[in-house]
Every structure is written in C-alpha cells, then in structure tokens.
Amino acid sequence: xxxxxxxxxxEGLERRYGRAEAVRGLSLQVEAGRCYGFFGRxxxxxxxxxKCLLNLLRPHAGTVRVFGLDPARDxxxxxxxxxxxxxxxxxxxxxxxRETLDYLASxxxxxxxxxxxxxxxxxxLDPSRKTSELSKGQRTQLALVxxxxxxxxxxxxxxxxxxxxxIVRREFIETVIGAYxxxxxxxxxVFVSTHLxxxxxxxxxxxxxxxxxxxxxxxxxxxxxxxxxxxxxRFAQPPPPPPFxxxxxxxxxxxxLELVVTDSAARVMEWxxxxxxxxxxxxxxxxxxxxxxxxxxxxxxx
Amino acid sequence: xxxxxxxxxxxxxxxxxxxxxxxxxxxxxxxxxxxxWIATACPPALMLWEREWLDPILxxxxxxxxxxxxxxxxxxHEFGCRTVASLLVQPATRRRLFLQKLGLLWAVLxxxxxxxxxxxxxxxxxxxxxxxLSAVGFWVLASAIVAGCTGPWLTLVTRRTVAGIxxxxxxxGLIWAMTYLTLAVMAKCGLFPEASVLPLAPPVYGVAMAIYxxxxxxxxxxxxxxxxxxxxxxxxxxxxxxxxxxxxxAVVQARPPxxxxxxxxxxxxxxxxxxxxxxFGVLLAMLLALVLAKRLFMGMRDTDVPPLAFAFGLxxxxxxxxxxxxxxxxxxxxxxxxxxxxxxxxxxxxKAGAAAGTAALLGVLLCLVPASVEGxxxxxxxxxxxxxxWWGGVAALWLTSLAALASSLCPTTLRAQxxxxxxxxxxxxxxxxxxDLLLIEPGAGPFLAGLFRASGLNGEGLGPVWEGILVAMLxxxxxxxxxxxxxxxxxxxxxxxxxxxxxxVCVLLVNAAVVVGIAALKARF
Numbered sequence: 001x002x003x004x005x006x007x008x009x010x011e012g013l014e015r016r017y018g019r020a021e022a023v024r025g026l027s028l029q030v031e032a033g034r035c036y037g038f039f040g041r042x043x044x045x046x047x048x049x050x051k052c053l054l055n056l057l058r059p060h061a062g063t064v065r066v067f068g069l070d071p072a073r074d075x076x077x078x079x080x081x082x083x084x085x086x087x088x089x090x091x092x093x094x095x096x097x098r099e100t101l102d103y104l105a106s107x108x109x110x111x112x113x114x115x116x117x118x119x120x121x122x123x124x125l126d127p128s129r130k131t132s133e134l135s136k137g138q139r140t141q142l143a144l145v146x147x148x149x150x151x152x153x154x155x156x157x158x159x160x161x162x163x164x165x166x167i168v169r170r171e172f173i174e175t176v177i178g179a180y181x182x183x184x185x186x187x188x189x190v191f192v193s194t195h196l197x198x199x200x201x202x203x204x205x206x207x208x209x210x211x212x213x214x215x216x217x218x219x220x221x222x223x224x225x226x227x228x229x230x231x232x233x234r235f236a237q238p239p240p241p242p243p244f245x246x247x248x249x250x251x252x253x254x255x256x257l258e259l260v261v262t263d264s265a266a267r268v269m270e271w272x273x274x275x276x277x278x279x280x281x282x283x284x285x286x287x288x289x290x291x292x293x294x295x296x297x298x299x300x301x302x
Numbered sequence: 303x304x305x306x307x308x309x310x311x312x313x314x315x316x317x318x319x320x321x322x323x324x325x326x327x328x329x330x331x332x333x334x335x336x337x338x339w340i341a342t343a344c345p346p347a348l349m350l351w352e353r354e355w356l357d358p359i360l361x362x363x364x365x366x367x368x369x370x371x372x373x374x375x376x377x378x379h380e381f382g383c384r385t386v387a388s389l390l391v392q393p394a395t396r397r398r399l400f401l402q403k404l405g406l407l408w409a410v411l412x413x414x415x416x417x418x419x420x421x422x423x424x425x426x427x428x429x430x431x432x433x434x435l436s437a438v439g440f441w442v443l444a445s446a447i448v449a450g451c452t453g454p455w456l457t458l459v460t461r462r463t464v465a466g467i468x469x470x471x472x473x474x475g476l477i478w479a480m481t482y483l484t485l486a487v488m489a490k491c492g493l494f495p496e497a498s499v500l501p502l503a504p505p506v507y508g509v510a511m512a513i514y515x516x517x518x519x520x521x522x523x524x525x526x527x528x529x530x531x532x533x534x535x536x537x538x539x540x541x542x543x544x545x546x547x548x549x550x551x552a553v554v555q556a557r558p559p560x561x562x563x564x565x566x567x568x569x570x571x572x573x574x575x576x577x578x579x580x581x582f583g584v585l586l587a588m589l590l591a592l593v594l595a596k597r598l599f600m601g602m603r604d605t606d607v608p609p610l611a612f613a614f615g616l617x618x619x620x621x622x623x624x625x626x627x628x629x630x631x632x633x634x635x636x637x638x639x640x641x642x643x644x645x646x647x648x649x650x651x652x653k654a655g656a657a658a659g660t661a662a663l664l665g666v667l668l669c670l671v672p673a674s675v676e677g678x679x680x681x682x683x684x685x686x687x688x689x690x691x692w693w694g695g696v697a698a699l700w701l702t703s704l705a706a707l708a709s710s711l712c713p714t715t716l717r718a719q720x721x722x723x724x725x726x727x728x729x730x731x732x733x734x735x736x737x738d739l740l741l742i743e744p745g746a747g748p749f750l751a752g753l754f755r756a757s758g759l760n761g762e763g764l765g766p767v768w769e770g771i772l773v774a775m776l777x778x779x780x781x782x783x784x785x786x787x788x789x790x791x792x793x794x795x796x797x798x799x800x801x802x803x804x805x806x807v808c809v810l811l812v813n814a815a816v817v818v819g820i821a822a823l824k825a826r827f
Binding site for chain 2: 017056058088091092093094095099108109
C-alpha cells in the first residue's frame with residue numbers, strides 16, 4: 001500500500017496554457033494523514049496543479065506522484081485511492097441523486113451505503129430529485145457525498161465550500177471532513193484548495209501558498225502561527241520606524257504602532273521594550289492573515 | 303461514521319436501473335444514445351411506408367446524419383454536461399472507459415444497421431426493380447462504419463457534439479470533391495485516360511474514405527488517452543482571433559466607454575457564428591473542388607453543383623439561426639443581456655439581424671463563388687439572379703428565423719437544430735398540403751415540386767414580377783412573426799421550453815397563412 005510513501009509528491013511542476021505560465025516550478029510534499037491547505041489568489045495555479053495531480057492535465061515539466069505512483073501510468077492504482085470534488089461540480093442532468101450515486105458507486109470496489117444515507121439525510125438531499133433541479137450548493141453536497149462514501153485514502157477538494165450556506169459549510173468542514181479523517185487517523189489525507197482559509201483554520205496541519213504559479217510559502221500551521229505575529233504597541237511619543245526587514249508596519253498613527261512580524265518576533269519585542277511602551281502585546285495571526293500578509297509582501301520561500 | 307463496507311461495483315438501488323441487469327455505466331451510455339437511436343431508426347423504417355415523395359437518397363442522408371449523431375454523442379455529451387473531469391477521475395483505465403463507450407456505440411450502430419438492412423430486404427422483396435438489397439446493405443453498413451470511426455475523434459477535437467456532427471458530415475463531402483478533382487488533374491496530366499476518371503472515382507473514394515475512417519479511429523483513441531480537462535469553453539474555434547493574428551501589428555486597444563454599443567454587440571454576434579463560417583469554408587471548398595474538377599474534366603455531370611449549393615445554403619441558415627441563443631447559453635453569457643443598458647428588443651434585433659445577415663451573405667457567396675469560377679456556363683437555371691436573391695433573401699430569412707426561434711426555446715444547439723428541422727418539415731408539409739388544396743391542383747406531384755411552386759421557383763417560368771414580390775413579402779411576414787416569437791422567449795427566458803407546443807402551433811398557422819395568401823393572390827389576379 002506504499003504506506004511509507006508521501007500521499008502527494010510534486011517536484012518542479014510546470015504547466016503552461018499557450019504562452020501563459022500557470023504553474024512555474026512548484027514542489028511540495030504531503031505526508032499521509034495530514035490535512036493540507038493549498039492557498040492562492042485567483043489564477044495562482046491551484047486548480048491546474050490539482051488537475052496535474054489527477055492526470056486531468058499533463059505537466060510540461062516536473063514530476064507528480066500520488067502514493068509514490070505516477071498518475072499517468074498507474075491511473076487506476078491512483079484513482080482507486082482518491083476522491084475528487086472539483087470547483088465546478090457537474091452531473092448528468094437526467095439522473096436523479098440516487099442514480100448519480102449508483103452510477104459513481106459502480107466504479108468503486110467499495111461504497112459505504114450507511115455513510116451515504118447518513119450524509120444524504122444530514123444534507124437533506126432527496127434521492128429522488130433530478131440533479132438538474134439541485135442548486136449549486138446542493139450539487140456540491142452531492143459531490144461531497146460521492147467523494148466520501150468510497151472512503152478514499154486521499155480526498156482532493158478544489159474550493160469545496162463555494163456555494164454552500166454557512167451552516168452547511170461549517171457542518172461539512174467540522175463534521176464531514178473531521179469525521180472522515182478521524183475514521184482512520186494517520187492514513188486519510190485531505191488536500192484542500194480554498195479561498196475560505198478561515199473556515200479550515202482548525203483542520204489544516206500544513207499549507208502551501210501559491211502566487212502566480214510559484215510556491216511562496218510552505219509551513220506547518222502551528223509553526224506559521226508561531227512565526228507570524230501581530231504586535232501592537234502604544235508609546236508616549238511617536239515611535240521610530242522598526243529597523244527590521246521581516247517586519248511590516250500595518251498601522252502607525254500618532255503614538256500607536258501595529259506590526260506584522262514574519263520572523264524572530266522575540267527580537268522585535270525586545271526592541272520595542274527598549275522604547276518603553278505604555279502598552280505592548282503580541283498575538284498569532286490566523287492562517288488567512290498569514291496568507292494576506294505573505295501574498296501582499298511577496299515573501300520568498302524560507 | 304464507522305459502518306460496514308459493502309462492495310459497490312455495479313449495484314443499483316432503485317430508479318429506472320432497478321429493472322435492468324445492466325451496469326449503471328452501460329445504462330448511462332445507452333440513455334444518452336437512445337433518442338438519437340430512435341431518430342436514426344426512423345428513416346429506414348420509413349422505407350416500408352412507400353410514398354412517392356420519400357426519396358431513398360433523402361432517407362439515406364437522414365440515416366447518415368443519425369449515425370453521425372450517434373457517433374458524436376458518447377463523448378459530446380460529456381463535454382455538454384461538463385462531466386469530463388468527473389469521468390476521468392473515476393478508478394477505471396482510460397482504455398476501459400474508451401472501449402466501454404465505443405463498444406456500446408458500435409452495438410447501437412449495429413442494431414441500426416440490422417434494422418436498415420431488414421427494411422431494405424422488405425423493400426427489395428416488394429419491388430426488386432426499385433431496391434437493390436446489396437446496394438442498400440453496402441451504403442447502410444459503410445455509412446455506419448464511417449460515422450462510428452470518425453465521429454469520436456472529431457468530437458474529442460472540437461469538444462462539442464454539434465461541432466463534431468457538422469465536421470463529420472462535411473468532411474466526407476469534401477473528400478468526395480477532392481477525389482474527383484485529384485483524378486481530373488491526374489487525367490489532365492496524362493497519367494491515365496480521361497475516360498477512366500468516372501469509373502475510377504468510386505473505388506478511389508472508397509479507399510480514401512477507408513483510410514480517413516481508420517486514421518480517425520486510431521486518432522480517436524490517442525486523443526482520448528491524452529484528453530485534458532481544459533477550462534475553456536468547449537467547441538471554441540477562435541476563428542476570428544486566428545484571422546486577426548494574421549494581420550501584422552494588430553493591437554488590442556482599449557476603446558472609450560459608451561461608444562458604439564451596437565457595433566460591439568454585432569461583433570460579438572459575429573463571433574458566435576464562427577462555426578457557421580467554418581462550415582461555409584468546408585462547403586465552399588467542396589463546391590470549388592467540384593467545379594474545378596468539372597472544368598478539367600467535362601465528362602462530369604454538370605447538374606450536381608447548383609442543387610448542392612442551394613442545399614448547403616439551407617444548412618448554413620439552419621446553423622446561423624440555431625447558434626443565436628444556444629451559443630450564449632453554452633458560454634454561460636446569456637444572462638448578460640439583462641445587464642446591458644440597451645433595450646432587449648434592440649439586442650434581439652442585432653442578434654437576429656446578424657444571424658440572418660450571416661446566413662444570407664454566406665448562402666449567396668456559396669452560390670455565386672462557384673458560379674463565377676465556372677463562368678456561369680453550367681448554371682442551367684434561367685432565372686439564376688432571382689434564384690440567388692430568393693435563397694439569399696427570403697428563404698434565408700425564413701429558415702434563419704425558424705432556427706432562431708428554436709434556438710431561443712432549446713437549451714442546446716443540437717436540440718435547437720432538431721426542433722427547427724421538425725418545425726420546418728411540419729410547416730412545409732402543411733404548406734404543401736394546403737397549397738394543393740387551395741390552388742385546386744389535386745395530386746400536385748412530388749413534395750419538393752409543390753414547395754418550389756409555393757416559392758415561385760418552379761422552373762416552369764415565373765409569373766409577373768409583382769406577384770413574386772407579393773409572395774416574397776408574405777414569406778418575409780412569416781419570418782418576422784417567427785423572429786417575434788423568438789424575441790418573446792429571449793426576453794422571458796424562464797420556462798421557454800414550455801412555450802414550444804403553443805409556439806409550434808403558431809408557426810404552423812403563420813406558414814399556412816402564407817400559402818392561403820398566395821392562393822388568395824392567385825385567385826384575385
């Protein structure tokens with residue numbers, strides 16, 4: 001089962017559309033059992049990377065491995081172990097929900113009907129309804145049901161929560177994804193590309209930020225929270241600008257100073273203390289704030 | 303969440319799969335092919351219904367169109383439903399997916415061939431003089447094989463059912479014309495006697511078609527094996543972009559806002575007609591090849607080109623009209639009409655005008671370019687200018703309006719074309735019947751002759767000019783009503799399909815009124 005192999009291994013991936021470079025030399029590795037976030041702005045190359053991973057697009061350079069296997073050569077071996085929810089979900093319009101699930105189940109060696117029934121009930125999806133009558137959010141829900149029922153080792157989600165209402169979104173992330181991973185911890189991997197980074201805050205173990213086809217930052221979620229900090233201070237006099245490269249001033253009004261520190265927060269704190277602040281406190285950034293700070297400053301890979 | 307694992311392959315719980323032992327994947331494929339299968343089976347079945355106007359060649363053409371449609375659907379519907387990615391990520395090899403689709407396609411084609419040969423056998427038993435079983439069998443089988451081999455690749459390349467169909471239908475014609483042209487050139491060069499051209503043409507065409515079919519079948523597999531899920535609108539030729547790139551120094555410049563919105567809309571509409579222009583190019587090449595072959599080799603029948611040009615003009619009208627709304631739906635840009643600060647009726651006028659104008663212009667060019675190459679010597683119709691005017695004007699307007707109406711009603715281009723053809727045939731039948739009744743010409747002869755009489759182009763000499771003008775005005779009025787019905791659907795798009803029965807009846811009544819008008823004119827004067 002290649003248990004020791006990483007779930008996903010990408011080396012120097014490149015993919016172009018005509019003259020436009022979508023992905024430029026991307027490398028990343030996702031260990032099995034992790035929930036991996038894949039963040040980036042629109043057009044950053046997230047969907048292209050995922051499609052290369054699934055053999056839906058051919059890379060122009062670089063290698064892609066899933067569980068140590070080449071998706072182009074061992075297509076069944078790879079696809080038997082993963083499930084995919086695309087960003088724009090589509091089904092055959094003449095099929096009902098029931099028929100769609102039966103159709104998708106017919107490709108699988110195993111399919112948990114009990115989970116299917118539970119999720120259909122949870123999402124309030126009527127099995128007798130035609131897929132053409134479903135809303136965008138309901139189609140996404142159906143795709144999620146179809147992705148989870150075969151209990152794959154790797155769940156690849158491309159913008160899975162777009163179109164879902166806040167209640168279903170929360171339920172999906174916390175209950176469905178959480179329960180899916182908890183079902184076999186250490187073995188089930190989630191690779192999720194999303195804009196709604198805040199929604200996945202508690203689940204993400206590690207993440208990569210992509211910008212203009214290039215990897216900008218790869219970090220563990222806890223390490224990132226440790227490293228990226230917001231520091232707020234108030235002084236008796238307007239403070240001088242901080243003499244650090246890895247510090248970005250986000251607010252400097254009168255005696256108030258707010259900084260985003262991307263490394264060595266302790267050194268910055270020491271420097272601030274030397275200025276005798278009236279008030280000083282530091283807090284970890286959320287993943288979404290880290291994403292914004294990283295993409296805005298275009299920070300290089302550490 | 304922990305539950306017992308069940309094997310899932312091939313299970314079916316309820317729904318329409320419950321009664322069948324077939325796997326859901328097979329049922330899905332057969333469900334896609336079923337409507338086209340029924341439509342393809344109709345022409346052979348009509349052979350059993352012996353009627354004077356049921357021309358065997360027309361039935362064969364319809365049968366071939368059906369076979370091509372069947373061949374384009376297995377992959378075309380995946381592009382149409384945007385389920386390519388969903389299909390390709392399933393844990394099955396591409397070889398298995400391809401063989402499954404193709405296997406079921408060939409099984410369905412075999413069933414149609416069997417039905418057609420059976421009908422041909424009944425026809426031959428009834429009337430051995432009129433029907434040759436071996437000829438019927440050959441054409442039926444060859445058509446199915448050519449369609450089955452070429453349709454998949456052409457659909458995979460164009461990424462759209464309707465584009466695959468028009469390509470698969472037009473390319474054999476182009477090969478046919480090129481075969482004649484090549485043989486004529488070779489005979490002219492003295493490679494063999496000119497007398498051998500006509501006997502050589504069928505076997506050479508057969509070999510060319512065999513190579514074409516086998517080649518495209520192999521390419522089909524290679525294309526599917528390397529198929530990518532590209533995020534581009536399927537079926538986009540980018541024809542005009544390619545043409546624009548030919549202009550050195552063509553630079554895209556920002557235009558000042560608020561100026562020339564009509565021009566912008568018109569350009570957009572012309573872009574939507576890219577497939578009509580592409581088909582026009584293939585058809586024109588085919589006609590030119592035929593004309594050139596005739597110039598080189600005078601032994602060819604010289605009556606082939608004008609009827610073909612007329613028929614091709616009709617096809618272009620059908621295409622141009624059917625793309626008006628369905629192309630926008632395909633691209634997902636239909637809802638922009640509500641955001642554009644231009645009255646909806648003006649938008650529709652631009653849309654309809656662009657379609658009718660494109661159809662008329664290309665139709666006229668299709669008639670005139672081969673004629674001018676030939677020097678008009680082989681055009682035996684004495685009233686050629688009027689014929690061109692008729693097809694370029696009134697007929698183009700009428701058929702384009704009908705296709706545009708169907709396009710405003712139907713979700714896809716293919717359905718719009720089928721609906722337009724069905725409405726057109728029903729209208730023409732009603733008109734021909736009424737024409738016979740009202741003009742008191744019982745047993746008025748073949749169906750097409752009746753139509754030509756209704757159009758004023760009966761080849762038996764024309765009436766006074768004013769009569770032709772009045773008849774043309776009546777047809778134009780019918781086209782106007784059809785465009786108005788299309789506008790109603792364009793403005794209130796919700797549940798447009800539900801208006802189909804009422805608007806179908808309306809179309810029949812309007813077109814019947816044209817014939818009544820013609821009858822009244824004849825009776826009055």
